[in-house]
Amino acid sequence: MESIGKYNILENLGRGAKSTLYKVQDSVSGQIYTLKRILREVEDDYRYFEQAETEYDVSRRFTHPYLRKSLELKRIKKWLKTVELHLVMEYVDGITIKQARLTKVDEIIRIFIMVAQGLASLHDLGFVHADIKPKNILLIANNGIKIIDFGQSCAMGHQKLRIQGTPDYMAPEQVDRNFLDQRTDIFSLGATLYEVLTGEHYPTKVRATNDGGTELTAPPNVRDIPTPISKNPQAPSSLSKLVMDCCATNPKDRPENMREVISRLEVAQHLFQRQKSLHPEPIPELVSPPQLTTPIDHESDDDSDDFERFIESIL
CATH class of the missing domain: 3.30.200.20 (Phosphorylase Kinase; domain 1)
Incomplete structure (x- = not known):
């Protein structure tokens, strides 16, 4: 051996x-x-x-x-x-939330409450994850989750010299090399939840292209961005609004901290369960996100590192 x-x-x-x-x-x-x-x-x-x-x-x-x-x-x-x-x-034995192809709204909310709770604990220690994305959230046995890959993490209030992160999930302040705090993770959590609910990426300033490259774009006009509920009517309005608030361009317009996110997720969970009790007939499941065609390593740094090399090539 x-x-x-x-x-x-x-x-x-x-x-x-x-x-x-x-x-x-x-x-x-x-x-x-x-x-x-x-x-x-x-x-x-x-x-x-x-x-x-x-x-x-x-x-x-x-x-x-x-x-x-x-x-x-x-x-x-x-x-x-x-x-x-x-x-x-x-050692963590699990699959990413992207591999899991989550479809049930109540299950999605339950999972993201746990993710937010884990991030709240990280923030209490004074750190930002700075690379929250579907590949860094694992579903494990006993209906639990595990957040992984803290290689991009930094102290609250830190200003990075290099642009680090993953296209389609990076907050604007990461692209602009401004100070990072808990609201940076709130943005990435919102972008991740947007993808799980709609099967599409939230239109961030830095996006992955179909040919495997990366492109820098102008900040999107929030009025032009489809909300989760407009893409999939089974997403509760309270959850849809939370996602859009999390993805606000200005950090000041996002929820103040992860505990506010948890509270709003719990409200959405309660409202959804109440809706189900009032309408006992089966509620249609969400449209499944596209099926993965290649396996994902449980802690691959390729996405963020490829982007960092791209940035260095144009600066």
Whole structure:
């Protein structure tokens, strides 16, 4: 059996731009973990080390069940230079919300309440996730969820020197390299919920193109953006309005914090359940989002890194 240090490799879980994920077992304790192995092949690969170090620094503090915790970061050095990193994380067996093809409104609301609760805990620690998207939210056993991939995270009020994030989910302040706070995650959560409800991307300033590229666009006029309820009448009006408020261009026009989002999601949940009780006949399910044609790695940094390289090429 192959091993990395004291960890026996059980399964290869996937690859990122410069990393490989493994399901491993601690040879001493017998515990199962995920190990992310990052290699530095050229000088520019330092950014992947930075992301792993950021993820460890942020996620080692977690105690909330909806946030994936990191347990160890080991540096492999050669001639006093770090050439490899091993990030040991909680093992999570699940599928992304995009793979799940969610259709039932009450189930969607229930899941996003949990996501908002996890993010509220992250914000209480003083950090912003800064890369919330369908691929970074996993559905796990016992109807739970797990938020993953904290490599883009930063402290509240931080102003990044580089544009980092994923097209179709980035808040305007990320594109403009302004200060980030909890409302940045609120925008991305809204864009993610918009996609789950409608099967379409919210029209952000930075969008992925059909040929796999990226394009920068003018800020969309909110009046021209179809609301979730206009795209799918089964989306409750209260939920539709919350999504649009979360995706406001100006952070001041969004919900103030994640607890306000939770409260409004719970109201939408109550109203939807009341509607179902008044109309016991089956309510049609939402239109399914497009089926994925390729598998998704559970912590791939390709989307955000491809975009970062694109930005550097035009600046």
